[in-house]
Amino acid sequence: MFNNKKTSRLLSSPYIVWALIFIIVPLGMVVYYGFTDKSGAFTFENVAAITSLVHAKALGLALLLSVISTIVCFVLAYPLGMILAHNKMSNQGIVTTLFILPMWMNFLLRTLAWLTLLENKGVINGILEVLHLPGINVINTSGAIVIGMVYNFLPFMILPIYNSLSSIDDNVINAARDLGADARQTFFKVTLPLTVPGIVSGITMVFIPALTTFAISTILGGSKILLIGNIIEQEFTLTYDWNLGAGLSIVLMLFIVVNMVVSAMADNGEEQDKKRMPSGRSGGASE
Amino acid sequence: MRSKIEKLYMGIILLFMYAPILTLIVLSFNSSKSRARWGGFTFKWYINLVHDNSVLNALANTLIIALISTIAATIIGTITCVGIMGLKRRSRTVLMGVTNIPMINADIVTGISLMLLFKVMHFETGFGTVLIAHITFNIPYVMLAVLPSLRTINPNIYEAALDLGAKPFYAFRKSVLPDLAPSVLAGALMAFTMSIDDFIITYFTKGSGFDTLSTKIYNEVKRGIQPEIYALSSIIFLAVILLLAASSYIKHRQNSLKKGKYLYKADRKISRGQAVALAAASAFIVILAMYFGGVFTRKNNQLFVYNAGEYLDPEVIEMFEAETGIEVVYDEFETLEIMYAKMVQDDGAYDVICPSDYMIAKMIENGMLQELDLDQIPNRKNIGEQYMEASRSFDPDNTYSVPYCWGTVGILYNKTMVDDPVNSWDILWDEKYSGQILMQDSIRDAFMVALKRRGFSLNTKDPGELELATEDLIAQRPLVQAYVIDQARDKMIGGEAALAVTYSGEVLYAQNENPDLEYSVPDEGSNVWIDSWVVTKKAKNPEAAMKWIDFLCRPEIALMNFDFVTYSTPNTKARELIEDENVRNSEVAYPGNDILKRCDAYSYLGEDGDLLYSNMWKKVKSGI
Numbered sequence: 001m002f003n004n005k006k007t008s009r010l011l012s013s014p015y016i017v018w019a020l021i022f023i024i025v026p027l028g029m030v031v032y033y034g035f036t037d038k039s040g041a042f043t044f045e046n047v048a049a050i051t052s053l054v055h056a057k058a059l060g061l062a063l064l065l066s067v068i069s070t071i072v073c074f075v076l077a078y079p080l081g082m083i084l085a086h087n088k089m090s091n092q093g094i095v096t097t098l099f100i101l102p103m104w105m106n107f108l109l110r111t112l113a114w115l116t117l118l119e120n121k122g123v124i125n126g127i128l129e130v131l132h133l134p135g136i137n138v139i140n141t142s143g144a145i146v147i148g149m150v151y152n153f154l155p156f157m158i159l160p161i162y163n164s165l166s167s168i169d170d171n172v173i174n175a176a177r178d179l180g181a182d183a184r185q186t187f188f189k190v191t192l193p194l195t196v197p198g199i200v201s202g203i204t205m206v207f208i209p210a211l212t213t214f215a216i217s218t219i220l221g222g223s224k225i226l227l228i229g230n231i232i233e234q235e236f237t238l239t240y241d242w243n244l245g246a247g248l249s250i251v252l253m254l255f256i257v258v259n260m261v262v263s264a265m266a267d268n269g270e271e272q273d274k275k276r277m278p279s280g281r282s283g284g285a286s287e
Numbered sequence: 288m289r290s291k292i293e294k295l296y297m298g299i300i301l302l303f304m305y306a307p308i309l310t311l312i313v314l315s316f317n318s319s320k321s322r323a324r325w326g327g328f329t330f331k332w333y334i335n336l337v338h339d340n341s342v343l344n345a346l347a348n349t350l351i352i353a354l355i356s357t358i359a360a361t362i363i364g365t366i367t368c369v370g371i372m373g374l375k376r377r378s379r380t381v382l383m384g385v386t387n388i389p390m391i392n393a394d395i396v397t398g399i400s401l402m403l404l405f406k407v408m409h410f411e412t413g414f415g416t417v418l419i420a421h422i423t424f425n426i427p428y429v430m431l432a433v434l435p436s437l438r439t440i441n442p443n444i445y446e447a448a449l450d451l452g453a454k455p456f457y458a459f460r461k462s463v464l465p466d467l468a469p470s471v472l473a474g475a476l477m478a479f480t481m482s483i484d485d486f487i488i489t490y491f492t493k494g495s496g497f498d499t500l501s502t503k504i505y506n507e508v509k510r511g512i513q514p515e516i517y518a519l520s521s522i523i524f525l526a527v528i529l530l531l532a533a534s535s536y537i538k539h540r541q542n543s544l545k546k547g548k549y550l551y552k553a554d555r556k557i558s559r560g561q562a563v564a565l566a567a568a569s570a571f572i573v574i575l576a577m578y579f580g581g582v583f584t585r586k587n588n589q590l591f592v593y594n595a596g597e598y599l600d601p602e603v604i605e606m607f608e609a610e611t612g613i614e615v616v617y618d619e620f621e622t623l624e625i626m627y628a629k630m631v632q633d634d635g636a637y638d639v640i641c642p643s644d645y646m647i648a649k650m651i652e653n654g655m656l657q658e659l660d661l662d663q664i665p666n667r668k669n670i671g672e673q674y675m676e677a678s679r680s681f682d683p684d685n686t687y688s689v690p691y692c693w694g695t696v697g698i699l700y701n702k703t704m705v706d707d708p709v710n711s712w713d714i715l716w717d718e719k720y721s722g723q724i725l726m727q728d729s730i731r732d733a734f735m736v737a738l739k740r741r742g743f744s745l746n747t748k749d750p751g752e753l754e755l756a757t758e759d760l761i762a763q764r765p766l767v768q769a770y771v772i773d774q775a776r777d778k779m780i781g782g783e784a785a786l787a788v789t790y791s792g793e794v795l796y797a798q799n800e801n802p803d804l805e806y807s808v809p810d811e812g813s814n815v816w817i818d819s820w821v822v823t824k825k826a827k828n829p830e831a832a833m834k835w836i837d838f839l840c841r842p843e844i845a846l847m848n849f850d851f852v853t854y855s856t857p858n859t860k861a862r863e864l865i866e867d868e869n870v871r872n873s874e875v876a877y878p879g880n881d882i883l884k885r886c887d888a889y890s891y892l893g894e895d896g897d898l899l900y901s902n903m904w905k906k907v908k909s910g911i
Contacts, residue, residue, distance in 0.1 A: 007455070008373030012382065015367040015426065019385050022423045026400030027388065029407075054909045080300055083293045097531055102304045103480045104527050105311060105520045108504050112512065113307035116314070116322055121782050123310065140769045151303065159477065160435060163470055167439045197435040205431065208390055215487075222769025223728045226909045233395050238624045238730075239901040240631070242399070249396040253388075 027253075033246035046247020055231060055248065062227040065142060066210035069149035073157040073206045074199070076150070081161035081198075085168075099155050111148055111219050118144055118220070140222035148216040149206075156205035164198030165191070200266045212252060228252060308524065315517035321800050322512065323781025332518040339515050341601070341617065342503065346519065348414070349499040352489075353482035356421035361475040363422070364429030365467070368437050369459070371430075383434075389424040390431075397424060398491030402632070405492065412494025412633070420492040421485065425478035432474030433467065440466050495591055495629075495636035496616035505621070507596050589614045590831040593626060593637040595818070596773075598692070600851035607838050613831045622729065622772070630655060635825035639832040643818050645731070647688055648681040648891035650821065657824045658686045663833035666840035674857035678817055680888045688819035689836050692854040694791035695815050695878060695886055696732055697808040699775070701801075704785035709807045712740035715786060716759070721766045725778060725787035728770035730904045731889055732814065733760060736788055739811045746890045753903055760907040770908070779804055790816075792854030794875045806875045812885035817857070 037043045049055055080099075102110065117123045118139045125135040138144050168191065176186045214229035228248065235245030315333070319326025336342065371379050389397050398420070405416050440463055448458035464471075486501035493502060500519075507513055596619040604615050618637070620626035623646045629636065634655060642650065650656050661667065667689055674690045682688045700709050704723065707714060715724055715736065727733050735745040737756035747753065768784050775787040780800045789797075794806040820839065822832045838844060845861035855876040856862060865871040874882075892900065 005373060008370045011370030012367050012374065013370075015363050015370075016382065018363065018423070018426075019382070022401065022404070022419060023385055023388050026397075026404040027392075029403040030396060030400045033403075053911045054905050057909050057911060076300060079296065083297060087293075097476075098301065099304065100476060100480055101524075101527060101531075102308055103484055105308055105524055106486075106501050106504050107484045108486065108501065109311055109512070109516070109520055110307045112322070113310040113314075116310050117306060119323075119778075119781070119783055151307070154300075154304070159473060160431065163432065163473060164435050164439070167436050194439075197438060201431045201435060204387065204390065212392070212394070214395070222767075223771065223908070224764070224767065224769060226905075229395075230908075231905070234901075234905075236395055236399055237628055238622070239898070240624065240628055241898075245399075246396075249392070252396070253392065 030246045030249055033243050034250040035247070037243055046244050047250055049244055049247060050251045054226075055228070058226045058231050059228040059251070061142070061225065062211050062229065065146055065149065065227070066207050069146050069153065069210045070157075070203055070207045072146070072150050073154050074202065077154060077157035077161050077202065078199075080158055081165045084158075084162050085165040099158050103155060107152060108215060108219075111152065111216055114144070114148055114151065114220060115139070118147070139220065140224055142221070142225060144220040145217050145225060145227075148220040149210045149213065152216065153206040153210055156209075157202040160198040160201035160205065161195060162198075164195040168194050196266055200262070208255070211255065311517050312521045312524070315514065315521045317514065317517075319800060320514055321777050321780045323777040323783070324800055326800075332514040333522075336515045336518050336522075339601075341498070342500075342513075342515055342519060345498045345500045345503045346523075348497065349483055349501070352414075352417055352421055352499060353479050356418055356425050356482050357475050357479040359422045360425035360429050360478045361471060364426045364474060364478075365433055365471050367426070368430050368433040369463075371434070372437060383430075386427045386430055390427045394485070394487040395491070398488040401488070402491045406632070412492060413497045416492045416494065417489050417497065417499070420488050421482045424485070424488060425482055428477045428481055429471075429474035432470050432477055436470040437463075437467060494633065495593070495618055498618070507619075513597070588612065588828075588831070589616055590639065590828055590835055591616045591618070591637040592835065593618050593620060593629075593640045595620060595641065598641065598818075598852055598854075600847045603839070603844055603847055606844070607835065610838075611831070611834055613828075613834070615835075630823070634823065635827060637823055638826040638828050639820060639822050639835050641691055641818055641820050643816050643889075644678075644681040645889035645891045647819060647821055651682065651687055652891060655824055656687050656821050657826065657829065659689065659822060659836070660829070660833050661686075663830070664689065664837045664840065666837050669840050669842055669845070669858050669860040671857050671859040674817065677815070677888065678819065680890060681817075682819070688821050689840065690817050690819045690857040691839065692792065692852065693815070693817045693857050694855050694876075695808050695882070696727075696735065696788065696790060696813050697806055698786055699779055699789040699794060699797060699804055699806050700786045701779065701782065701784075702803045702805055704782075709786070709805070710810050712736050712809045712811055715788070716740075716763050716766065718766065720785050722768050723785035724763075724767050725775045725784045725789075726763070726767050726770050727775075727788045728772050730900050732788065733770075733904070733907070734900060735814050735889075737763075739809070739813060742811065745814055745887055746892065748892060748896045748899065750899065753899060757903045757906055761910060764907065764910050790854070791875050791878075792852065795853045795870065795873065808878065808882050808886065810885070812887070815883060815886035815888055817888070818854075 034046050035042055035044070037045065050059060115122070118136075119125070120135070120137060120139060122139070128135050138147070172190060172194070173186060176190045181189060212229045212232075214227060214233045217223075217225055217227045217230055232245050232248050232252070235241045235248065314322055316328050316330070317325055318329035318331065367382075371382060374382070392400075401416070401420050401423070402412075405412055410416050444462045445458055448462045449455065453461065484501065486499075486505045489499050490502050490505065493499070500516075504512065504516055507516070590613050592615055594617070598619070599617075604617055607613070608615055620629065623642055626640065626642060627646060627649070630640075630650075647656070670690055674693060675685050677693075678685055678688060678690055698709050698712075698714070705714075705720070707717070707719075714720065715726070726736070731745075734753070734756055737759045738745050738747060738752065740759070741752070741755060743749075743752045743756070769778075771778065771787075773793070775784075775789045776793045776797050778784050779787050779789075780797055782801070789806075791806065791808075794804070798804050798806075820836045822829055822836075826832055839848070840858065842858060842860035842864055845856050845858035846864045849856045849858075849861060849865070862871060862877070870876065
């Protein structure tokens with residue numbers, strides 16, 4: 001199954017067909033729209049429109065905020081993943097679920113709830129006032145959007161990191177300690193490299209939705225802060241210029257390529273690490 | 288010590304995760320409909336929920352879609368992951384890249400691209416198309432959960448099982464699946480959660496007459512959420528917690544029965560009995576879904592209505608259905624532009640719509656409406672003559688539309704926060720109120736303010752005048768707290784801002800919740816708007832549409848809608864029935880001629896005009 005090419009193809013073929021019809025073909029349509037004008041003639045204009053000041057600023061801001069959010073998510077999630085993986089108590093399933101549970105309340109409702117919390121006369125400022133502390137003025141700023149992004153996407157970082165941390169064999173860690181590595185060395189030389197796939201998953205799952213969101217920036221940014229997602233959304237729903245919307249989406253899709261390259265590189269690095277380890281794990285390499 | 292720090296850290300993150308949830312639960316007991324004000328404790332939203340068919344229907348759809356798409360995505364995703372491991376590195380990378388596309392793409396692009404596909408393939412949009420879309424975007428979540436842990440599994444065990452004579456599937460089930468099960472379950476849980484949470488992809492693939500909870504909420508977000516939705520979310524949340532507690536209790540009991548690590552591990556395997564139960568459950572859900580899917584195909588005596596959010600008393604629909612035997616499928620749109628986009632995609636989706644003046648002109652010009660059969664709408668006589676006359680600006684012969692609500696655009700302000708007289712748009716440029724101003728987040732209304740302030744026409748297409756207005760709006764931007772649509776109401780009630788550009792229809796409700804609020808239509812003039820019912824050209828049930836319009840023109844029905852919506856009714860008979868004299872003669876709801884004289888209606892600007900405005904608006908919004 002792992003090495004048999006025929007079985008592998010057989011197992012992955014249904015999905016390949018599915019992906020072809022429901023991912024590739026629709027995408028082709030977006031590309032078609034992106035490279036044509038309203039009369040159907042070929043044009044580069046829609047894609048080139050990203051260089052206009054308004055669009056470029058929106059893209060830059062979206063990149064900045066999503067990078068910040070991803071970093072914050074990683075910094076918060078990794079220690080949490082370690083705590084969760086470390087405490088191998090009988091209810092660890094519950095503990096993990098605790099972090100997915102909030103997603104069962106609609107995402108828009110939760111984001112709206114942040115509005116009630118963060119507003120100038122909101123709940124948090126009310127509490128601060130009672131405590132005679134200075135209030136915060138964060139609503140309708142980039143800061144509020146970052147809070148919204150971190151809040152909404154943090155579980156996507158926690159879960160894959162936790163998954164890969166908890167599947168590390170304790171013996172590997174113990175062996176490292178036995179062989180004289182200190183805690184720091186064990187972490188950087190053993191734990192961290194082994195969780196690279198989880199980290200890459202997590203970064204993908206946080207960075208991309210953060211980059212393309214428009215609902216969070218609309219609600220928490222007071223519509224004052226325009227991200228690239230807002231622009232594309234407006235082209236499709238407000239201005240009704242699908243060609244321009246599709247053209248800008250194509251630009252956004254370049255990040256798929258970047259992401260693919262980065263994942264492939266991480267994949268590579270990880271497999272080379274495995275080969276260096278004498279534990280026999282390299283048997284998993286298919287080549 | 289270390290464990291204390293760990294617990295504290297976890298506690299802080301949990302607080303961060305749960306503070307909004309707690310807020311929503313508190314709001315579900317708030318007797319005020321506004322999220323910005325605590326009006327006392329009540330259970331009424333929970334009681335109302337039982338009767339709210341549209342919310343319950345949306346809930347059923349959400350759950351069925353989530354269940355089926357999760358099961359399908361988990362099966363396909365897991366099988367594919369196993370298959371992928373044996374592929375060449377290059378094909379694996381390509382396939383993973385393709386898989387990531389639905390996650391990486393903006394939801395709206397995925398939604399639109401699928402919608403284009405369904406249109407070309409002549410799929411009827413509805414349950415089936417939403418399901419396909421959800422399976423498509425759920426598969427990556429399953430694969431991203433399963434793949435990392437599949438990589439850490441030692442394949443030698445599987446090989447050994449084969450060497451020892453096990454059949455491949457048996458070997459897989461016994462040697463790989465048990466270790467994989469936690470991540471498969473994690474992936475499935477993630478897929479289910481994502482499905483429940485999605486709204487934009489659903490929105491573009493759902494077609495008419497089919498709603499999930501999130502598309503329903505999306506319609507309401509900007510207008511202010513129906514408190515029943517808070518109640519429903521709280522119930523769902525509680526149910527999930529109870530389920531988890533129950534399952535952990537069962538697990539705990541099993542664990543204390545069997546001791547030893549090995550047995551615990553065996554416990555995680557999926558037994559044959561469980562597998563059969565799972566298969567049976569999925570079959571049951573599929574059958575259920577097919578049944579429900581049948582429900583959503585269009586039946587004979589149905590009327591498809593498309594209206595703005597919270598713009599009609601739900602009881603009116605029930606009364607209409609009871610009287611005529613026509614089943615009403617009622618959908619809500621968030622903005623006129625979204626409504627228009629939807630109608631262009633599928634011009635036969637709705638029979639009867641309630642757009643505003645300039646949009647009606649645009650639809651007439653593009654041949655999207657049909658002339659009304661006035662013989663079937665005798666109650667149109669209840670509409671005041673002045674409103675029919677005003678309608679001529681967008682419907683010259685009064686043949687396409689019947690007025691439903693009308694009003695002005697003006698400034699809602701808080702007396703305790705504003706000490707200057709509010710009689711000019713200039714006050715919205717006064718630095719004194721920096722950070723206290725709410726502007727309308729809609730192109731026409733925002734430009735109207737700037738154009739009127741300079742004394743230009745609100746329908747101008749002169750690039751020079753628009754350039755000036757754009758500069759003014761950009762200069763105003765630092766003073767503006769937020770650009771909002773209907774949220775202005777809640778924010779003003781909560782005292783978040785001092786001044787807001789708002790529709791007169793919001794004022795009565797807002798003043799009720801916060802008596803410090805006042806409304807003024809500035810001296811430079813403003814916009815007077817009319818929302819009217821129209822029938823689409825491709826309507827499949829035009830007779831029912833005429834009956835619907837006639838029904839809404841009855842004085843007692845128009846009064847019910849007025850009480851619910853609080854927007855001024857053009858129905859003179861209904862106005863006479865209003866009991867509260869202060870409301871009936873309200874200067875806000877029924878401004879005198881001196882005010883109306885300085886107000887104009889919007890006209891349709893043409894495609895070039897629309898483009899000009901939207902390009903300028905983008906500049907304003909991004910501040911360049």
